[in-house]
Amino acid sequence: MIDKKMEKAINGQINAELYSSYLYLSMSAYFDSVNLGGFSHWMRVQAMEEQAHTKKFYDFLTARGGRVVLSSIDAPPTKWKTPLAAFENVLKHEQLVTGLINDLVDISVKIKDHATNSFLMWFVDEQVEEEETADGIVQSLKLNANNPGGLFMIDKEVGQRMFVPPTGVTL
Numbered sequence: 309m310i311d312k313k314m315e316k317a318i319n320g321q322i323n324a325e326l327y328s329s330y331l332y333l334s335m336s337a338y339f340d341s342v343n344l345g346g347f348s349h350w351m352r353v354q355a356m357e358e359q360a361h362t363k364k365f366y367d368f369l370t371a372r373g374g375r376v377v378l379s380s381i382d383a384p385p386t387k388w389k390t391p392l393a394a395f396e397n398v399l400k401h402e403q404l405v406t407g408l409i410n411d412l413v414d415i416s417v418k419i420k421d422h423a424t425n426s427f428l429m430w431f432v433d434e435q436v437e438e439e440e441t442a443d444g445i446v447q448s449l450k451l452n453a454n455n456p457g458g459l460f461m462i463d464k465e466v467g468q469r470m471f472v473p474p475t476g477v478t479l
């Protein structure tokens with residue numbers, strides 16, 4: 309049986325993952341509104357990934373005898389000044405999520421919950437990737453700040469992204 313404190317913290321993370329999905333879906337709508345279909349597609353894939361993260365926490369909590377409790381999800385922003393501003397927001401948000409994952413790890417260490425600690429390591433690694441990817445796109449957009457041709461090239465490139473569900477996750 310999972311500790312009540314850990315259960316509460318994981319339910320909080322389920323909300324944070326759902327908010328992430330909501331945020332990226334909102335960014336997808338923003339990119340549609342400015343006719344950047346590649347970026348819009350990238351954000352939809354990103355939103356799906358966050359749904360998969362949600363399910364990973366959900367299934368783990370259930371498997372440990374915990375109770376999933378869903379709470380209200382904050383409304384995300386609806387517009388950004390530029391594609392760069394949107395991706396800077398992605399990076400900032402992922403850094404925040406990394407902090408939340410680290411907090412969960414701290415709790416698991418404190419209460420000596422080794423099973424949850426082991427489970428969380430997947431997310432520790434995932435956040436390294438999330439930050440690296442977002443930072444990479446921020447850097448490309450910065451390099452092409454005054455080059456509309458470059459922006460369309462990046463749009464085309466990120467539009468190739470495919471959704472690969474993490475192993476063991478049923479959406």
Ligand SMILES: [Fe+2]
Pocket residue numbers: 325328357358361405
């Ligand atoms: Fe996530």
Ligand SMILES: [Fe+2]
Pocket residue numbers: 328358402405438
């Ligand atoms: Fe993420």
